[in-house]
Amino acid sequence: MKILIKNATIIDGTGSKPFEGDIRTENGKIIDIDKSIKKSPGEDELVLEAKGNFVLPGFINCHVHLSLNASTHPMNDMGKTDSYTLTLQGAVIAQKILNAGITTIRDMGSKHFEVVAIRNAIKQGLVKGPNIICGGQALLMTGGHFSGHEVNGADECIAGARKQLHSGADFIKVMATGGLGKPDEIPGAQELTFEELKACFDVAKRAGKKSAAHAHGLEGIMESVKAGVSSVEHATLINEEAMDLMVEKGTYLVPTFAAYWQMAEQGKAKGVADYMIKASRWVMDEKMPRFKKCVKKNVPIAFGTDAGSPINPHENLVEECKCMQACGMKPMQVIKSMTKNAADLLGISEAKGTLEAGKDADIVILHKNPIEDMEQVGKVKTVIKNGAII
């Protein structure tokens, strides 16, 4: 299929100024992106008139759980649901994600290997959905936060991480600290030790893969960064020393505000458990001022919503955009965090993340200007993935 998008305002994902132009795609790739416009379409080209519209790279959400259903307690629901059903449920969610203009996601841990199956089925064209970078099961200590593959001691971490990669994971996800899953949990408490974290990340590195650490507490954040993780998720109690180290090492921060903000603001009305609302308010109060400093210090930031967590639907990007803006990020910086930066973190920059000739034709067309109003990110006109209109 060949597509010519005409007369669009192009936001190419690099962070540079929007410009007027046309984009040509062929066989799933962008073949031409032109500021000078005015070229006549070929006979076999599908023309999309985009005057007044805004064309961006397909969005990338770096923190998604296809196996969580965004109910008031998705972790309990996942625990009660078998993997076969989770696979089908995730496939339905994947379609919704793609329809929202999110053409790539990083899945941050499933119950078993259901998301590996969904990723493969999408690649084979059996079902529709975004490109998936899949973490398999998270590695966690016995009794630790979330769900996945339990590991204790460096040897088990090595074996566990190898098992994930062997089973089809694209990167290694670890739980470095507690979280908000149970009433008696301390979100900031360190769980995996430095030696365990390093063992996991080293397995990923040796295989040429990335890694990610869930970490709310400072010790878990710091030790993950020192042990060589590619991204820290949440980072609630981050301090300036950790920020500086992340800048120095190029470690990404994926803040994931949306879940906590929604639970803090709307949890009561929607029936979320009191302990989770309380913990969410704590996260927001601690994280907002710290994240403002991260923005000022130019810590590398990639976009992630923790989609699927309580009352946090997978297709929703706007809340996260607004929280990032409230912490001092400019709309263009937010867009860059969900395009170029996200692709860099996921290790797919050669093919995705910006609108450039030679890259995959993953494109989203918005009705209006997201720079003026970030709500527009949620108002999608057309989605193109690998050169095909969805």
Ligand SMILES: [Zn+2]
């Ligand atoms: Zn998560």
